[in-house]
Amino acid sequence: MTIELRRVTADDWESWRPVRLAALADSPGAFGSTLADWAGAPERRWRDRLSIPGALDLLAFDGADAVGMASGVPDVDDRGRAELISMWVDPGSRHRGVAAALIRAVARWAAGVGIAELELSVMPDNRTARRAYERCGFVAVDEPGDRLPDGRHEVVMRRDLSPERTLEAYEREAxxxxxxxxxxxxxxxxxxxxxxxxxxxxxxxxxxxxxDALALEAAGLVVDRTDGARSFVDALRAAGHGARVLDVLQDAFGGPYDAVFANAVLLHVPRPAFADVLGRTLAAVRPGGVLAATVKLGEGDAWSTRKLGRPRHFTYWTDSSLAEVVGRAGWGDVAVRETTRTGSDERWLTVTARRPALTG
Structure with missing residues (x-):
């Protein structure tokens, strides 16, 4: 299944209309509108819906078939926040990554226009949707959403866009x-x-x-080059190297490999997501496989415009906290040491570890 996302505008209302109606028919309790509200709506109303100032409206296609939709709408009261609305995937295309692709596209769009946080609202009893949103990085917040007719409130969930904003800096300044x-x-x-x-x-x-890939290859290793920024991947391909776009927070890594090498990359992973990323690196190597990575030494997290002139988010680690989280993720032979170069005004940690060999 190959999914293509297309941005739609008011002129595409006839393509968007059947998907919206299918969503309202399939999930009548999931949206603020109903099928009866929209079934007989005139063209002008459809065009108006696709003309919200500053919004992004997407359709997901599997070949010629539209199988999903989502929209991102700036919050008129908070310039640092946008709302994910009209999210729906056709039942026959669920569990195939369509929702994740739509959410990722909306998140990247929001980060690209300077938005720091993406918000959505979900019905309190829709546990399937909540779990799906949690897998995509959303967290329920302790704030009541809109009041429902039965007196309950929608659940508000938010996703910090620090990773997307950091990736946007690399995209623009590769x-x-x-x-x-x-x-x-x-x-x-x-x-x-x-x-x-x-x-x-x-x-x-x-x-x-x-x-570093060139150095590893010169030493006799075979390297699978990846990067979250398409700008880097395009440049690598133009230079004659195989490379693919890989989002360390969401994508499967593939494998099995003999090692995962991550120089100055995992330092951008938010602390709550770090264990999950380590788990996927573990799954990507065969028993006995190796992890080699560097992160910044320190406490907490911070933004910096150093080097690129655009903000990038960094998560800092102490040697003990890094060793603990790597070990908890299932890695063995964990070794953490400071590797700050003489004269550097930034402090660095290097961690190496090995996936335990199979026993029995």
Whole structure:
């Protein structure tokens, strides 16, 4: 199943109309409107719905068939927030990643226009939808939503867009990042080479300009280049390298690999999502496989415009807290040490670990 997302406008109302009506017929209790409200609506009303100032309206297509929809609408009372509305996937296409793709697109759009938080409302008894939204990073907040006719309130859920805003900085400033990154391979390359034999197959998270992948290949390893920013992936492909877009927060990593290499990448993962990412790195390597990664040393988290001139979000770790979370994720032989270079005004940690071998 290959899903294509298309942005629609008022001129596309005839394509959007049957999907909206199908959603209202399939899930009558999930929306603020009803099928009766819209079934006989004139063209002008459909056009008006697709003309909300600053909004994003999407349809998801499987071939020629529209199988889902979603909209992002700026909050008129809070410029830092947008609302995810009109979210629906055809029953025959559920559990195939359509909802996640739509949500990801809305989140990327919101981050691109400077919005910090995405909000949605869901019926209190719709546990299936709530679990789906939780898997996509939404968290229920302790604020009542709109009052329902039976006296209950909708559940409000929000998703912090720090990862998307950080990724947007890389998308827009990939050339500047490449220009300001020196050609010397990271010390993490040597850490990995000491742990795996020549010929090992390595998944690189956050390949960026590709400097470290070249060093790993020169040493005899086979590297699968990935990055969350399409700008970097396009540049790598243009240079003749295989590369793919991979979102470390949501995508399956593939594998099995002999190692996962992540230099200055996991430092962008929000603390609540870090354990999940570590679990997926573990699943991506075969028994005995290796993790080699670097993060920033410190406490808490912060934004910085250093290097790119655009804000990027960083999560800081202490050696003990990093070792604990890596071990809890199932990794063994966890080793964490400070690897700050002399003269650097930023402090760094390196972690290496190994997936336990199968027993019995």
């Amino acid at each position: 050339a500047r990042y490449t220009e300001r990154t020196d050609d010397h391979r990271a010390a993490l390359v040597d850490d990995l080479l000491a742990l795996v034999p020549s010929g090992s197959h390595v998944l690189e998270l956050g390949s960026g300009p590709g400097r």
